[in-house]
Amino acid sequence: METTTLEGFYKEISDLIPKDINKEIGHFNVFKIADISAKYKLKPFMPYNRRSYYKISLIIGHNKAEYADKVIDIEKNALLFATPKIPYHYLPQDDNQSGFFCIFTDDFLVQSKSSVILDELPIFKPGGYPIFQLSDEEVTELLYIFQKMHKELSSDYAYKYDLLRNYVLELIHYGQKLQPATALYPTHTASARVSSLFIELLERQFPIESPHQKLNLRTAKDFADQLSVHVNHLNKVLKENTGKTTTSLISSRVVQEAKILLKKTDWSITEIAYSLGFEEVAHFSNFFRKQTSFSPLAFRA
Numbered sequence: 001m002e003t004t005t006l007e008g009f010y011k012e013i014s015d016l017i018p019k020d021i022n023k024e025i026g027h028f029n030v031f032k033i034a035d036i037s038a039k040y041k042l043k044p045f046m047p048y049n050r051r052s053y054y055k056i057s058l059i060i061g062h063n064k065a066e067y068a069d070k071v072i073d074i075e076k077n078a079l080l081f082a083t084p085k086i087p088y089h090y091l092p093q094d095d096n097q098s099g100f101f102c103i104f105t106d107d108f109l110v111q112s113k114s115s116v117i118l119d120e121l122p123i124f125k126p127g128g129y130p131i132f133q134l135s136d137e138e139v140t141e142l143l144y145i146f147q148k149m150h151k152e153l154s155s156d157y158a159y160k161y162d163l164l165r166n167y168v169l170e171l172i173h174y175g176q177k178l179q180p181a182t183a184l185y186p187t188h189t190a191s192a193r194v195s196s197l198f199i200e201l202l203e204r205q206f207p208i209e210s211p212h213q214k215l216n217l218r219t220a221k222d223f224a225d226q227l228s229v230h231v232n233h234l235n236k237v238l239k240e241n242t243g244k245t246t247t248s249l250i251s252s253r254v255v256q257e258a259k260i261l262l263k264k265t266d267w268s269i270t271e272i273a274y275s276l277g278f279e280e281v282a283h284f285s286n287f288f289r290k291q292t293s294f295s296p297l298a299f300r301a
Contacts, residue, residue, distance in 0.1 A: 026108030030149045034098045055082040057101035062093040077134040083124040100146035132178040195241040211271035218277035220246035255291040262300040
């Protein structure tokens with residue numbers, strides 16, 4: 001499977017797309033490895049590059065995963081976590097391959113009540129532990145979760161995506177529990193603490209639950225002042241720890257909330273713009289279009 005974007009991925013398996021897949025904020029799907037390999041004659045091979053989505057795979061079969069700094073031999077069973085930030089090369093070592101994998105974007109988990117920030121977790125960080133060899137008992141437990149995902153995705157249950165978010169989080173926490181203790185509890189440096197406090201301040205402002213509620217912290221300077229650091233220092237620390245600037249992190253979270261409000265509420269565009277800290281609707285529209293390539297009205301339609 002040599003595609004790196006969701007669009008490219010689905011070009012090859014178009015008839016596996018659920019009919020309501022695009023009605024949800026963010027994106028999620030789950031597949032049986034054997035079904036894709038057999039039906040579409042696609043080897044579960046992935047070249048060394050980045051992808052535009054997160055992926056959690058339950059791999060049953062002999063495989064090899066190559067990263068920039070390591071090669072991991074999967075002898076029999078493994079749980080693999082992949083992030084858009086870290087390229088890797090995945091190559092089966094025999095034809096006896098089975099298991100499941102799910103793909104999702106970070107937007108998919110935005111509506112979850114969990115405070116999990118994917119890129120802050122060791123399983124999704126550079127130099128972390130992305131692959132775990134599994135016992136037969138662990139495979140049985142994980143198969144049960146993936147089978148529930150697979151069944152739920154094709155159901156008519158009105159709240160199935162909320163349930164699927166919980167299953168994804170269950171897989172993430174399962175992987176976290178497999179982490180070595182040293183990876184789970186890293187030493188907090190001063191810069192890591194500043195990054196953590198920034199994320200906490202950012203997330204604390206959400207969700208927006210009323211059109212009369214308004215973001216108090218909207219700019220990089222707002223956050224720097226609240227943390228009692230210079231804005232340049234905050235930007236440097238966040239760039240080192242997340243790979244993103246202060247402004248891009250704020251913008252990303254604001255646009256995620258904007259998507260939810262546009263899709264899930266009947267608030268006017270003016271009300272949404274105000275609650276997200278925009279004094280002028282035109283400024284909000286320009287911001288949203290720059291971030292998503294859609295106008296707010298077009299996205300809501």
